[in-house]
Amino acid sequence: MEGKKYTTILGDTFDMIASKVYGDSKAIQKIIDANSQYSGTFIFSAGITLNIPLNEEVSTNDNIAPWRRWNS
Numbered sequence: 001m002e003g004k005k006y007t008t009i010l011g012d013t014f015d016m017i018a019s020k021v022y023g024d025s026k027a028i029q030k031i032i033d034a035n036s037q038y039s040g041t042f043i044f045s046a047g048i049t050l051n052i053p054l055n056e057e058v059s060t061n062d063n064i065a066p067w068r069r070w071n072s
Contacts, residue, residue: 027055
């Protein structure tokens with residue numbers, strides 16, 4: 001399944017975009033890998049369309065009984 005697209009606004013950075021789309025600024029490497037032509041960009045100008053891969057990581061909570069965890 002294909003990911004989504006994100007159009008930058010002036011001043012966006014990879015970590016800001018990761019925070020917006022994944023809720024985790026540390027997930028920047030996924031976005032950089034999917035948009036290698038911009039890997040050297042630190043601050044984006046407006047109107048650049050980036051590929052946003054699906055977030056396939058599933059977080060689990062060890063305090064929840066195994067049969068109550070949602071596995072996709």
